[in-house]
Amino acid sequence: MWATSACPVVSGGKQVAGAAYSDTYRLMREQLVALRKDAGLSQAQLAGQLGKPPSFVAKYELGERRLDVVELLVILKCIGAPPEGLIDLLGRDAPANL
Numbered sequence: 001m002w003a004t005s006a007c008p009v010v011s012g013g014k015q016v017a018g019a020a021y022s023d024t025y026r027l028m029r030e031q032l033v034a035l036r037k038d039a040g041l042s043q044a045q046l047a048g049q050l051g052k053p054p055s056f057v058a059k060y061e062l063g064e065r066r067l068d069v070v071e072l073l074v075i076l077k078c079i080g081a082p083p084e085g086l087i088d089l090l091g092r093d094a095p096a097n098l
Helices: 023-038 043-049 053-062 069-078 081-093
Strands: 007-011 013-017
Touching: 023 053, 023 081, 043 053, 043 069, 043 081
Parallel strands: none
Antiparallel strands: 007 013
16 A cells, blocks of 8 residues: 655755755756856747746746756757756766655
């Protein structure tokens, strides 16, 4: 029988609500903001390229919305950033377990 409670993520002895709040996910969000700005794009401009409202970009940058891998790849393509760079950086920072 499966337990009904969610298994929390444990990082550095602290329990957090989920992977969206992990240090690695925070790093990904920070990198996406920096890459967008380096590309000279506002949130509204990027949202227009994505065919989404500006709130879409604002919410994932603030951690209020999670991105799936396909969304991440499309965002990186729109800002002209190769996915390998971000994945390599996140791989170095990722914890050993969830």
